[in-house]
Structures are given as structure tokens and as C-alpha cells.
Amino acid sequence: MPPRAERRRAAALAAAALLVGACAAPPPAPAPAPPPAPVDSVILLPAQDGRGTAVTLAQDGRSAVVDRPYAGARTGPAGPQGFQSSAAEVQAKFGAALAAQPPRPASFLLYFVEGRDSLTEASRAVVDRVFAEIAARPAPDIVVIGHTDSVGSQASNDALSLQRAESIRRELIRRGIGAENVIASGRGERELLVPTGDNVAEPRNRRVEIIVR
Amino acid sequence: MHFIQSAACAAIIAACALPVAAQVAEIGRIKVVRGQVSVERAGKSLPAVAGMPLQAGDEIRTGRDGAAGITMSDNSLLSTGPDSTLALDRFAFDTTTHQGRFDSSLKRGTLAVSSGKIARQSPESMSVKTPAAILGVRGTEFVVSAGDAAAR
Numbered sequence: 001m002p003p004r005a006e007r008r009r010a011a012a013l014a015a016a017a018l019l020v021g022a023c024a025a026p027p028p029a030p031a032p033a034p035p036p037a038p039v040d041s042v043i044l045l046p047a048q049d050g051r052g053t054a055v056t057l058a059q060d061g062r063s064a065v066v067d068r069p070y071a072g073a074r075t076g077p078a079g080p081q082g083f084q085s086s087a088a089e090v091q092a093k094f095g096a097a098l099a100a101q102p103p104r105p106a107s108f109l110l111y112f113v114e115g116r117d118s119l120t121e122a123s124r125a126v127v128d129r130v131f132a133e134i135a136a137r138p139a140p141d142i143v144v145i146g147h148t149d150s151v152g153s154q155a156s157n158d159a160l161s162l163q164r165a166e167s168i169r170r171e172l173i174r175r176g177i178g179a180e181n182v183i184a185s186g187r188g189e190r191e192l193l194v195p196t197g198d199n200v201a202e203p204r205n206r207r208v209e210i211i212v213r
Numbered sequence: 214m215h216f217i218q219s220a221a222c223a224a225i226i227a228a229c230a231l232p233v234a235a236q237v238a239e240i241g242r243i244k245v246v247r248g249q250v251s252v253e254r255a256g257k258s259l260p261a262v263a264g265m266p267l268q269a270g271d272e273i274r275t276g277r278d279g280a281a282g283i284t285m286s287d288n289s290l291l292s293t294g295p296d297s298t299l300a301l302d303r304f305a306f307d308t309t310t311h312q313g314r315f316d317s318s319l320k321r322g323t324l325a326v327s328s329g330k331i332a333r334q335s336p337e338s339m340s341v342k343t344p345a346a347i348l349g350v351r352g353t354e355f356v357v358s359a360g361d362a363a364a365r
Contacts (some may be wrong), residue, residue, distance in 0.1 A: 036363035040343035102244035139264030185308035
């Protein structure tokens with residue numbers, strides 16, 4: 001017999017011996033696997049106001065980006081995993097949480113006479129609608145935010161915007177809103193409703209926003 | 214004499230300022246309470262009621278039939294379903310510049326989020342932690358669950 005064939009035969013015998021050995025002494029049953037780790041997940045919902053929307057899920061230094069409605073990501077043994085969910089699945093699992101979501105804040109705009117803290121005639125009527133909204137909400141609280149146009153320095157506009165907001169806050173309290181339920185703040189010229197350059201008188205930017213929430 | 218007067222004035226001003234400084238800032242309010250809901254604050258468990266002001270560090274817990282909805286000072290809306298624990302770890306919001314930071318943790322259960330002015334002003338300044346992950350919020354509407362049993 002040529003040595004090559006002999007080697008092959010020896011190898012086959014050895015393999016057979018191994019198999020027999022394996023059959024004679026079966027390996028012990030593997031230890032029960034530890035329970036799989038709990039899973040955390042996130043699902044993106046359609047944005048209500050058309051703004052861009054996305055969430056990242058980071059786990060152990062790796063992350064997944066979720067940026068389409070009903071796309072999701074969950075933690076897993078090998079890092080974050082993407083998945084696709086649906087409106088029906090979200091409702092089934094998160095229905096109670098979604099049903100408890102507080103009503104969205106409602107916003108009202110009041111306009112001011114230039115450089116003063118008194119309201120224009122038309123804006124006085126809006127105040128009545130604010131009170132109707134307050135009456136319609138559970139445990140309402142109110143934020144009064146003053147804005148100016150871009151005439152004057154940022155510091156003076158911060159002060160003027162707060163002054164306008166404070167004057168409306170006092171008015172709301174005078175008309176029966178609890179002082180602990182209304183706060184005033186000023187945004188100065190940071191949030192122009194009508195974009196302009198600096199030092200432009202623009203009546204639509206001289207406003208107070210009342211947010212009922 | 215003048216010095217004594219001004220020192221006395223300073224002391225009075227300091228005394229008057231103290232209660233204000235000691236008052237813990239309100240970061241949001243509970244708006245919706247269904248079933249069993251409590252607020253854990255400084256080791257105490259307070260029954261949640263609609264209108265209740267919230268502070269940084271508060272933890273909102275719901276029972277088996279519970280659900281809770283809160284509105285934060287930056288207009289973020291957070292609501293949890295049954296058997297949930299949500300911690301408001303850190304909240305800072307500048308009403309003039311809209312700069313801020315909002316970190317919360319869903320320790321268990323389900324949560325629905327609509328992000329507010331903090332996330333709008335600077336994306337990634339809002340996060341939601343879960344036991345195994347951190348969510349970075351660019352906006353705006355999403356749901357989170359923590360501690361689901363893994364599929365085998």
C-alpha cells in the first residue's frame with residue numbers, strides 16, 4: 001500500500017475512534033443560558049408640526065439613528081438594532097401613555113403701540129379668547145412672553161419685552177388668574193415674527209405671546 | 214453711622230432675599246393623573262394631583278392602572294403609561310435665550326414625549342436615559358419603553 005493511502009486510512013480510523021468515544025460518553029448538557037437582558041426601545045412618531053424629527057439610541061458606545069415615522073431602535077446583545085413599527089403597534093403598547101399626554105400649549109398674540117406697553121385696540125379682544133382657553137383646560141398655567149422689534153439695543157429690548165409681559169401678567173391677575181399660575185418673561189428681539197435687519201420698526205414684531213398650557 | 218445703617222440694610226435685604234433663594238425652582242407641572250400616581254421627592258412619596266409643581270430630581274411613578282401627563286416649563290410634554298417610573302434628573306431653561314438642558318430617565322414602563330423649546334433651540338440638549346441606552350433627542354414626537362422581556 002502506498003504510504004499516502006495508509007495515512008488516509010489511519011486518519012479515517014482515528015476519526016471513527018473519536019466518534020465512538022463521543023457516543024460512549026455524551027458531553028454533559030450545556031448549563032442553562034442566562035435570561036436575556038431586558039430590552040429598551042424607541043419609536044419615532046410623525047411630527048405634528050412638520051418640523052424635522054429624529055432620535056438617536058446609544059448603547060455601549062454604538063448608536064442608531066431613527067428618523068422616519070414609526071421607525072424604531074432597540075437595545076440588543078450585539079448593540080442597537082433598527083426595526084419598523086406601525087401606528088397599530090404603537091397604539092397597542094403606548095395607548096395609555098399617549099392618552100395621558102397633556103393638551104398642547106395654545107398660543108395667542110397681542111400687539112403693542114410702538115415703544116409703549118399699551119395694547120392696540122384689536123388685541124384687547126384677543127384677551128377674551130385667552131380666558132376661554134384657560135377655562136377649557138385642566139390645571140391651566142400661563143406664560144406671558146414679551147417680544148420687541150429690532151429698534152434699540154438688545155439690553156433695552158430685553159427690558160422692554162419683559163416690561164410688556166409684566167403688564168399683561170398684572171392684567172391677567174387683576175382679571176382673576178392666580179398669581180402662582182402665571183409667569184412673565186422677555187425674549188427681547190431674539191424671535192422676530194417678521195424677520196428684519198437691525199433697527200427696523202415693525203409693528204408685527206412688537207407683541208406679547210400668551211401661552212396657555 | 215452710615216456704615217452701620219448700610220450694614221443693617223444689607224442684612225435685611227439678605228434676609229428678605231433668602232426665602233426666595235431657598236425656594237426650589239419649578240420645572241414643570243403635573244397636568245393629567247389617572248389611577249395610582251405618586252411623586253417621589255427627597256425620600257418622600259407624595260400623591261400626585263393635577264396642577265402640582267415639579268422640581269428637578271422628582272420621580273413620577275404610576276401603578277398598574279395608572280397614567281400621568283406633565284408639561285415642562287419649556288413646553289415639553291411627557292406622559293407615562295401603567296407601571297412606569299420616570300425621573301426628572303436635570304432641567305435648566307433660560308426663558309430669555311431658550312438655552313437649557315433636560316435629562317430624564319425612564320426606569321421602567323412606557324413614555325410618550327413631545328419635545329419643547331430646549332430641543333428646538335439646541336438639538337441634543339435633551340436626553341432620555343433607559344436602563345440600557347441613552348436617547349439623544351433632535352425632536353420631536355416619540356415613544357420609549359424600558360425593561361421589555363427579550364424575545365427568545
